Structures are given as C-alpha cells and as structure tokens.
Amino acid sequence: MKIAHYFFLLTVILLWGCSSDNNSEDDSEDLTAEFEYSINGTPMGVTVESAFKNSPTIHIGNGNINTSFLIDFDESGHFGKITCTYTDFSGTKRFTSYRNFSSNYFNFQLISYDAVNKRVKGTFQGNVYYDPADLNSEAKFINGSFDLPYVEYVPAVTNIINKATINGVNWRSTNMYQVRQGDYHTITLHSLSDDVYKVMFTFNDQNMPPGVYNFTSSSTLNNVQIAKFNVTTASYTLYNCTGTLTITNKWANCLKGTYSFTGVNPSDPNDIITVENGDFKLDYDLYN
Amino acid sequence: MKKILLILVLSIVALGCSSDEDADPVVAAPIDFKLVIDGVELEIPREDTPAPGISSGGVSKIGNLLHVSVYNGYASTDAAFNLILIFTAQGKFVSGRMNFSSYNFGNPIYTNFIHFPSNYFQVDTFILDEVNHKVKMNFTGNLYYNNQSLTSEAKNIHAEIDMEYSDNPLGSSPPLAINNVEQYCRANFNANPWEARYEYSYSSFTNEDEYKVEIKFANSPTPGSYAFDPLSTTNYVRLSKFNPVTLVYDYYNTSGEVGYTYREFHGTNRYSFIGTFSFTAVNPTNPTDIIQVTNGEFRSYQQF
Numbered sequence: 001m002k003i004a005h006y007f008f009l010l011t012v013i014l015l016w017g018c019s020s021d022n023n024s025e026d027d028s029e030d031l032t033a034e035f036e037y038s039i040n041g042t043p044m045g046v047t048v049e050s051a052f053k054n055s056p057t058i059h060i061g062n063g064n065i066n067t068s069f070l071i072d073f074d075e076s077g078h079f080g081k082i083t084c085t086y087t088d089f090s091g092t093k094r095f096t097s098y099r100n101f102s103s104n105y106f107n108f109q110l111i112s113y114d115a116v117n118k119r120v121k122g123t124f125q126g127n128v129y130y131d132p133a134d135l136n137s138e139a140k141f142i143n144g145s146f147d148l149p150y151v152e153y154v155p156a157v158t159n160i161i162n163k164a165t166i167n168g169v170n171w172r173s174t175n176m177y178q179v180r181q182g183d184y185h186t187i188t189l190h191s192l193s194d195d196v197y198k199v200m201f202t203f204n205d206q207n208m209p210p211g212v213y214n215f216t217s218s219s220t221l222n223n224v225q226i227a228k229f230n231v232t233t234a235s236y237t238l239y240n241c242t243g244t245l246t247i248t249n250k251w252a253n254c255l256k257g258t259y260s261f262t263g264v265n266p267s268d269p270n271d272i273i274t275v276e277n278g279d280f281k282l283d284y285d286l287y288n
Numbered sequence: 289m290k291k292i293l294l295i296l297v298l299s300i301v302a303l304g305c306s307s308d309e310d311a312d313p314v315v316a317a318p319i320d321f322k323l324v325i326d327g328v329e330l331e332i333p334r335e336d337t338p339a340p341g342i343s344s345g346g347v348s349k350i351g352n353l354l355h356v357s358v359y360n361g362y363a364s365t366d367a368a369f370n371l372i373l374i375f376t377a378q379g380k381f382v383s384g385r386m387n388f389s390s391y392n393f394g395n396p397i398y399t400n401f402i403h404f405p406s407n408y409f410q411v412d413t414f415i416l417d418e419v420n421h422k423v424k425m426n427f428t429g430n431l432y433y434n435n436q437s438l439t440s441e442a443k444n445i446h447a448e449i450d451m452e453y454s455d456n457p458l459g460s461s462p463p464l465a466i467n468n469v470e471q472y473c474r475a476n477f478n479a480n481p482w483e484a485r486y487e488y489s490y491s492s493f494t495n496e497d498e499y500k501v502e503i504k505f506a507n508s509p510t511p512g513s514y515a516f517d518p519l520s521t522t523n524y525v526r527l528s529k530f531n532p533v534t535l536v537y538d539y540y541n542t543s544g545e546v547g548y549t550y551r552e553f554h555g556t557n558r559y560s561f562i563g564t565f566s567f568t569a570v571n572p573t574n575p576t577d578i579i580q581v582t583n584g585e586f587r588s589y590q591q592f
Contacts, residue, residue, distance in 0.1 A: 153365040154325040156390035
C-alpha cells in the first residue's frame with residue numbers, strides 16, 4: 001500500500017469515525033408552532049407560539065375571558081368553548097360556540113396530546129354565535145387547526161374543576177356560565193361539558209358558609225341539579241334532584257365542596273340519573 | 289515502513305476519536321433559579337439572559353434581609369404575578385406575598401401564615417457567601433389566601449436557588465407602623481435580642497418566631513411605672529408562644545415592671561405609648577421553662 005493510500009484511509013476514518021452521536025441524532029425539543037383559523041373563509045392573521053395548560057384545561061389564545069380569540073378544551077379532548085371577535089362594516093362583535101351539548105354543534109378534534117413533549121394538535125370547525133345560547137342568533141363559520149407546544153402555568157386559583165360520575169361514567173366540566181336571580185345575590189352556576197348534561201349550583205353569594213346542605217326537588221337554594229339537553233327541542237329537561245351538597249370552603253369568588261344526588265325525570269319516573277363523587281372548586285363573577 | 293504507517297493511522301484514530309467528554313467530564317451547570325409552584329415548574333431566566341415579557345427572578349439583600357422576588361408576566365394566561373419572599377441573613381423565613389393580576393379571578397393575594405411564619409416555610413439549604421455575594425438556598429412552603437387559616441386556599445412554593453445576589457447594605461425595610469405611626473418593640477429574651485416586625489392588632493407584637501408580646505395600659509394621662517403580675521388586668525406586659533399543634537398561643541405567667549414616659553395623642557382616644565419593660569415569664573405547665581425579658585422598649589399603639 002502506498003503512503004498516499006494510508007493518508008487517504010486516515011482521512012476517511014477520521015471524517016466518518018469521529019462523527020459523534022450528537023450529530024446523528026436530533027433530540028432537541030420540538031418548538032415548531034402552527035396555528036391558523038378563518039372566519040367565513042377569511043384567514044385571520046394571528047401568530048400563536050404556544051398553547052397554555054392549567055391542568056386539565058388547555059387553551060389557545062389569551063386566557064382572559066375578554067379576548068379576541070380563545071379556544072379551550074381538556075387533555076382528554078373534550079371541547080370547552082371557542083370565542084372570537086369579528087369585525088365588518090357594522091363594527092366588532094364577539095361570537096362564541098353554542099354552549100349546550102357543544103360536541104353536537106361544533107366539530108373539535110384533539111388529534112394528539114403529548115404530555116411528554118408537551119404538545120397538542122387538533123382541528124376545529126363549526127358555527128359560532130352572537131348569543132352562545134341561541135342557535136338562531138347571528139352566526140359565523142370558523143375553522144382552523146393547531147400543532148403547538150404548550151406551556152404549563154400557575155393560575156391565580158389552582159384546580160378549578162367540577163367532576164363527578166353520572167350514572168357511573170366519569171364526567172368533567174369544560175365550560176361554565178352563571179345566572180343571577182332576581183334578588184341579585186342568588187347565583188346559579190351552570191357547569192357543562194361537551195355532552196348533554198349540565199350540573200347547576202344555586203347559592204347565595206353572601207350567605208353560604210361551609211357546611212352540609214341536604215336538598216330536595218323543592219329546594220331553591222343551596223342545592224345541586226342536573227339537566228339533560230334535548231336536541232329536538234333545543235332545551236334542557238331539568239330533573240327533580242334530591243341529595244347532599246357539602247361546602248368545604250368559600251372565599252372571595254370561589255366555592256369548593258362535594259356533592260351527590262339523584263335526579264328523576266319529571267316526565268318519566270323511570271328515567272333516573274345518579275350523580276356521585278361530585279367534587280368541585282368553581283369561581284364566579286362577583287359583579288355580573 | 290508499512291507496519292509503522294498502519295500503527296500510526298490506528299494510533300491517530302484511537303487518540304483522535306476520544307471525545308472531550310471522556311477527557312473532561314461535563315459538570316452539570318449550577319441551577320440558577322428553579323421555581324415550582326403548585327407542582328408546575330416555571331422557567332426563570334438568568335438575569336443576564338432574560339426572556340422579555342415572560343418572567344424574571346432574582347435575589348437582593350436589603351439591609352440584613354434577603355428578598356427573593358419573581359415577576360411572571362404570562363400575558364396569555366390571565367395569571368401574571370409578583371412573588372416576594374423575605375428571609376433573614378441566617379436563612380429564616382420572615383414573610384411572603386404573591387399578588388396575582390387576574391381578570392377572571394379578581395386579583396387574589398396569597399401571604400404567609402401570620403403566626404410563627406418561620407415554622408411554616410421549610411428552608412432545607414441556606415448558604416450565604418457575603419464575600420462573593422452569592423446565595424444558595426432551597427425552601428418549600430405555602431402562602432395562603434387567608435393568612436390566619438392553614439386550611440384556606442394556598443399556593444405551594446418550592447425553590448432551588450444558586451446565584452449571585454445584589455446588595456443594598458444601606459437599604460432597610462419599611463418601619464413597623466400603625467395608621468402611619470411608627471411603632472417598635474424590642475427586648476432581650478434570655479439575653480438574646482428579639483425585635484417585633486408585626487403589630488397585627490394594637491399593642492400586640494410578633495415577628496417570624498413563635499413569641500408574642502402584648503402591652504396594655506390604663507387610660508391615664510400621667511406617665512408612670514407599674515409592677516405587674518399574672519393577675520394584673522391593666523398596666524402589664526404579657527408573653528405567649530404559638531403552639532403549632534393547637535394553633536393557639538400558650539401564655540406565660542409574667543411578673544415584672546412596665547412603664548411609659550410619654551403617650552402621644554393621635555385623636556379620639558388613640559395613643560402611642562413610649563416606654564420600657566422587664567419581666568420574668570414562667571411557663572405555667574413547665575416551671576423550668578423561664579424566659580428573662582430585659583431591656584424592653586416599645587412604642588405601642590392603644591385605643592380606649
């Protein structure tokens with residue numbers, strides 16, 4: 001072998017053999033961010049670098065409820081809501097997905113939730129309404145997709161949740177709204193998932209100390225109720241509920257406790273819903 | 289010659305391909321600031337490589353107190369917050385406060401449990417290098433929505449800090465004050481200096497430790513000095529110690545002398561009494577637990 005061949009061999013070995021594993025394997029964190037959405041076919045120019053997660057809720061857009069775009073869902077893929085603003089010749093209006101039985105009216109797909117690499121990927125499309133409780137209100141069609149890293153954060157109040165088993169099946173709220181009664185201080189908190197059920201708490205915001213509250217279908221305060229959405233009538237059937245609500249803590253605009261009860265369809269005594277292991281920590285608006 | 293060249297090639301390969309890792313093992317970079325709140329680890333950038341608008345954190349020494357501060361400005365989470373935790377230069381927790389800026393939750397504030405606060409923040413590591421202005425500390429504790437309730441809504445905070453601190457030796461904490469009137473209460477407990485940092489209710493003084501000193505005078509315009517004992521109903525000083533098991537203060541039997549040289553009028557039956565005290569405190573359930581309180585001096589607010 002000629003000397004030149006030895007040096008050629010040396011060069012080849014050095015170039016190939018000394019390549020490190022680090023160069024052959026890219027294990028860096030995937031920070032690619034893809035997000036787009038359109039309203040009535042018009043792409044909205046919005047740049048989003050990450051989603052945010054406050055277990056178990058994930059949201060894209062500003063977490064503030066008064067925002068130009070927000071979609072939230074949970075890590076199991078249950079849809080919460082989408083809200084957005086749209087501006088045309090008549091001005092800027094806010095539109096929100098229909099809040100009742102939302103999976104029946106809005107197509108949200110969580111394609112993947114990667115807790116290890118902290119990424120979420122999904123698509124969404126459907127109508128959003130000027131009045132989230134009225135399918136006949138002004139509507140816009142929104143569609144979009146996302147493939148984003150998510151960042152976990154510490155919320156002002158941790159573990160806002162309402163979960164229970166409904167007829168033995170795990171249920172967890174992904175959306176909520178509140179209604180004040182005529183005397184202003186009586187509040188009903190409506191907790192919804194993307195299914196047919198909603199769970200309602202009625203209490204007086206000035207007088208509900210921690211304690212055990214037994215309630216029946218005639219109770220109008222300090223009680224929990226369940227209602228089931230009827231797609232045909234686009235309305236809820238309110239069940240007659242009897243059970244126990246335990247408030248373990250109440251502070252500022254938050255309420256924490258447990259509940260269990262039985263609901264009976266007022267039109268069909270054989271239609272009974274058993275709600276067990278209710279566990280909630282909810283916030284309410286102090287002024288609206 | 290060929291054999292020599294072959295050996296040369298193999299030798300170069302063997303030596304040349306040894307990695308830097310083999311020759312000089314990588315030493316893990318020191319943790320600058322690891323912060324975990326409610327189980328969520330937040331990325332706190334180094335001060336020299338800040339992430340604009342995201343968060344920042346650092347330690348400053350103001351006077352003889354260390355201030356650990358974090359600002360987290362996640363604008364998209366409705367959860368921006370300021371966190372300030374204060375420790376003594378000996379590593380004892382003094383106080384903490386976490387202010388949220390939240391549209392959805394009404395800007396809640398979490399603070400330390402006000403009774404015996406140092407007992408409720410576990411400091412596992414504390415090394416203060418005052419020559420090089422470096423501090424290493426690990427700690428865990430809760431801040432509460434209701435600072436008098438250990439069962440109220442809380443934020444659990446864990447931090448691991450290993451970094452330089454900024455020093456402001458001439459700085460000082462705001463003075464203890466009631467209604468903008470400066471107050472103080474200090475003494476020696478068995479020859480060890482004790483000084484109040486808080487006066488949560490009029491004439492009731494505490495600091496990060498378990499002790500509470502309470503002073504009460506009768507409504508008399510004439511300064512005076514008074515002997516007192518456990519049966520005294522006015523013109524006395526009381527000493528108690530917070531019991532973390534029962535969550536109440538256990539009172540000592542106190543006997544000694546208290547007096548004031550001047551009382552300052554603040555309007556409508558409100559005064560600051562300025563005076564001195566010394567007394568002996570005996571634990572009624574353990575007579576060998578005796579605290580000699582000497583050189584006490586105070587400016588104490590009282591309303592009649």
